[in-house]
Amino acid sequence: MNLTFRQLKVFEAVARHLNYTNAAKELHLSQPAVSMQIKQLEEQTNTPLIEKLGKKLYLTEVGLEMQDYARSTMQQLVDLEETIDQMKSMKRGHLKLAVASTANHFVIRLLARFAKFYPKISISLDVTNRSSLLDLLEKNECDLVIMGSPPEGHNLQSAPFLENPLVIVSHPHHYLADREHVSLQEIANEEFVVREQGSGTRSAAERFFTEHELEFKTKMDMSNNRAIKHAAEEGLGLAIVSLHTLELELKAKTLKIIAAEGFPIYRNWYVVQREGKRLSPIAMVFNDYIMQEAGQLMKDFDLPLFKSVNV
């Protein structure tokens, strides 16, 4: 059985009118065209669907069944079209993001704003480590990834969208904590708690010290940003971290930013996607959104000391 949507459409009209001529008018067709479609449908099903008694038309039992089927199928088609339209116009859809754990906090703030504009869009946010992020991209299991240091040569495409100021923090009673200016040399005399080798933050810090021909004294390294901050709080050393991860600690005054010369170091946050990936409409919009709005939005958020540090 090889029906066509055309046959169903015509049949539905005839079944509704119980009159070929009127159905033909509705469909802007000639009457024989309608007759033929019905005839073909009857040939397909190999059973009469409509019977003519005198001048009136009646649906046979199978005809009634066919009417049900035609209506439901056509309704489904309408539904599909609507769903697709909604997806296109982003009234519906799903945005799959993944972020580096260091970016988690500020990305959630960005997302909160973004989500308000697209109430019917569902969002999934995977907060995970660097290698998992690359894995997700590889498997095409997410639309976009936000991270601090995209790798090279994995068929990835990345774009910086926001400055990522790295600052030096200490516990509030550190002797450098309240100073208005701390020289490079004074910094170099301190010991640091740092991220593991290979981390973007670690690399940036090392580059900074190398460029200024200073020694970078690392006391401990840890693979977790939160652990580093905690170590600094406990006075195990100074820490170099992204300002964007510090909101809570600054509010709670468990850490203080040191007014170190040459700081903050500016790195970037990147949006990363697979090369060649055709973004879904909503992913494209989100991409545009953060590229254009992230800077402004971050300023709107109440990051204390941002300005003073930024001098």
Add this chain to the structure above:
Amino acid sequence: MNLTFRQLKVFEAVARHLNYTNAAKELHLSQPAVSMQIKQLEEQTNTPLIEKLGKKLYLTEVGLEMQDYARSTMQQLVDLEETIDQMKSMKRGHLKLAVASTANHFVIRLLARFAKFYPKISISLDVTNRSSLLDLLEKNECDLVIMGSPPEGHNLQSAPFLENPLVIVSHPHHYLADREHVSLQEIANEEFVVREQGSGTRSAAERFFTEHELEFKTKMDMSNNRAIKHAAEEGLGLAIVSLHTLELELKAKTLKIIAAEGFPIYRNWYVVQREGKRLSPIAMVFNDYIMQEAGQLMKDFDLPLFKSVNV
């Protein structure tokens, strides 16, 4: 949007394999044929459904939606086919009958047997009066009608399928009730309770008396067969009724058949349908069934005195 079932079928295969070449093999097509169907589907929806990243294929969000749609639509088509097949093979369907109230009792017995052969077939039986029967046929609201005297010239087609013996009954203590032979003249001396003018039974009775040049003395006429029998039970007169309506009364011995000369008068039960009506498979089978089997079946039923009357 003007999809084709072909496009959906091909898309479904591709979505399942996530591989054009394998889908093509499954469908016994060349690979470009598959490419083209997908491309056309994407043109119809005006949105990508499948994306190729590296060597792997992925469904887009809309593609996933389309996959759902394709599967459900194709499943519905399978269901439709099955339903139609079942209707054709009479594993399903509906038989709409209407019978004259006088025929009710014996038709139900016929139906009970018939229904056993077609357990999934539902049957509706409308028991109503003559004019309503014609109305039902006119409006094509039933497949077949069973009645005693089909009218002429209503674009109806009728076929006798069973003898309808009319007998004379009286209450059990009537002085003719136990006689082994009652002459025509003795009958003609009696008074009768009869159906209204125009009724088939009435006409047949009148014809009988006219043919034998006897007077037909009618005391009362009633439009309801049951009322007539009741009148006879109460001794208001003799009654001429179809043997097939008497089963209960004979069993209960509230009426007795009189062994009148020339009786029973043989009339017929008819199956009536609209001229030109294409019977549904099940209606056709039922029609054949009663045409061929009704006589035998009626003999199987325990109609006491049938044989003796029939001598």
Add this chain to the structure above:
DNA sequence: ATAATACATAAGAAATACCTTATGGTAAAC
């Protein structure tokens, strides 16, 4: 009886659907 109405059928033409083979391009595997 005649006209009017409505569906069926036939013939022909245009569009389009659909498939094949041949070929090109790209990513991954060796």
Add this chain to the structure above:
DNA sequence: GTTTACCATAAGGTATTTCTTATGTATTAT
């Protein structure tokens, strides 16, 4: 680097679909 696997694209042809106009036929209404 070469090969392999796999999809895209092009060209070309056939079959099918789908429509129209013209005409036939049956039923109903006048």
